[in-house]
Amino acid sequence: MSSKHVAVLMGGWSSERPVSLASGKPCADALERAGFQVTRIDVGRDIVEVLKDTKPDVVFNALHGPFGEDGGIQAILELLEIPYTHSGLLASALAMDKEKAKTVARRAGVPVAEAKVMNRLEAAEKHVMKPPYVIKPVAEGSSFGVLIVREDMSNPPQELYSKEWPYGERIMVERFISGRELTCAVMGNVALGVTEIVPQGHSFYDFDAKYAEGGSKHVLPAEIKPNIYQKIQTLALKAHEAIGCRGVSRSDFRLDDGPAGTGELIWLEVNTQPGMTPTSLVPEMALHAGHSFEEFLTWMVEDASCNR
Numbered sequence: 001m002s003s004k005h006v007a008v009l010m011g012g013w014s015s016e017r018p019v020s021l022a023s024g025k026p027c028a029d030a031l032e033r034a035g036f037q038v039t040r041i042d043v044g045r046d047i048v049e050v051l052k053d054t055k056p057d058v059v060f061n062a063l064h065g066p067f068g069e070d071g072g073i074q075a076i077l078e079l080l081e082i083p084y085t086h087s088g089l090l091a092s093a094l095a096m097d098k099e100k101a102k103t104v105a106r107r108a109g110v111p112v113a114e115a116k117v118m119n120r121l122e123a124a125e126k127h128v129m130k131p132p133y134v135i136k137p138v139a140e141g142s143s144f145g146v147l148i149v150r151e152d153m154s155n156p157p158q159e160l161y162s163k164e165w166p167y168g169e170r171i172m173v174e175r176f177i178s179g180r181e182l183t184c185a186v187m188g189n190v191a192l193g194v195t196e197i198v199p200q201g202h203s204f205y206d207f208d209a210k211y212a213e214g215g216s217k218h219v220l221p222a223e224i225k226p227n228i229y230q231k232i233q234t235l236a237l238k239a240h241e242a243i244g245c246r247g248v249s250r251s252d253f254r255l256d257d258g259p260a261g262t263g264e265l266i267w268l269e270v271n272t273q274p275g276m277t278p279t280s281l282v283p284e285m286a287l288h289a290g291h292s293f294e295e296f297l298t299w300m301v302e303d304a305s306c307n308r
Contacts, residue, residue: 007056011042014065023276024062034294058304059084069273070096087272088308091244108242115174124160132176137167179256184236185282191233192285196222246308250274
């Protein structure tokens with residue numbers, strides 16, 4: 001039995017609050033089963049005072065989205081000198097900004113798709129790139145705000161004009177890559193298995209495909225050529241290291257290897273706070289590598305530190 005007191009941070013106020021709550025509960029339950037003293041914290045604006053009162057030995061960060069994975073909570077934990085899981089302040093902020101993360105990954109030799117960053121209203125006026133292309137918020141996760149512009153669309157999506165658009169004014173327009181959706185996690189300095197994600201009843205791996213029961217099928221190990229499998233593992237580790245990630249991260253890829261495909265392999269992004277819900281990918285990859293959920297989370301707690 002461990003004597004460590006672990007505070008599991010979940011919830012928060014971003015658009016990914018429901019995902020974070022769904023991640024935090026099974027993590028807290030598993031850590032209790034592993035023998036840790038666990039305090040569950042639904043994060044609010046008073047988080048500094050709550051942490052000072054709680055006095056945990058370690059923070060397990062199960063937050064998603066802005067503040068939770070963009071360096072905000074990491075800065076607070078550094079200031080309070082509380083060891084925490086996942087990536088540190090700089091890597092978290094960098095990975096959350098898709099434009100900057102792509103720049104760093106490209107310089108490290110990771111293949112990325114052509115993209116432009118602009119104001120959403122500018123992207124709404126006319127096609128700024130030959131379709132098909134993808135529109136995505138620069139600093140959101142869980143596929144919030146992602147729009148696919150097909151070849152037969154004469155105009156950009158009119159949702160971009162909406163006064164209720166909640167995902168910020170800066171958006172990325174990125175060349176659409178046909179093919180398979182593949183992902184690979186890194187645990188410490190080791191790339192885990194490669195999973196193919198097959199959306200079920202969805203046109204792409206959107207929010208519902210990610211989190212709804214039966215929304216997607218996970219094929220692990222992915223049924224791809226061994227050299228491509230190994231290349232994805234190498235690139236996931238390279239992106240993890242170039243961006244400065246710590247603990248666990250997950251990189252997403254597209255592979256155009258169909259009968260009429262180009263064979264192109266493209267890195268899309270790195271997720272420094274991958275989901276830990278019952279349908280999440282990373283716990284599956286860890287289990288495939290021989291780590292039970294409890295063992296996997298215990299490793300993350302033992303890996304926790306400041307100055308990440």
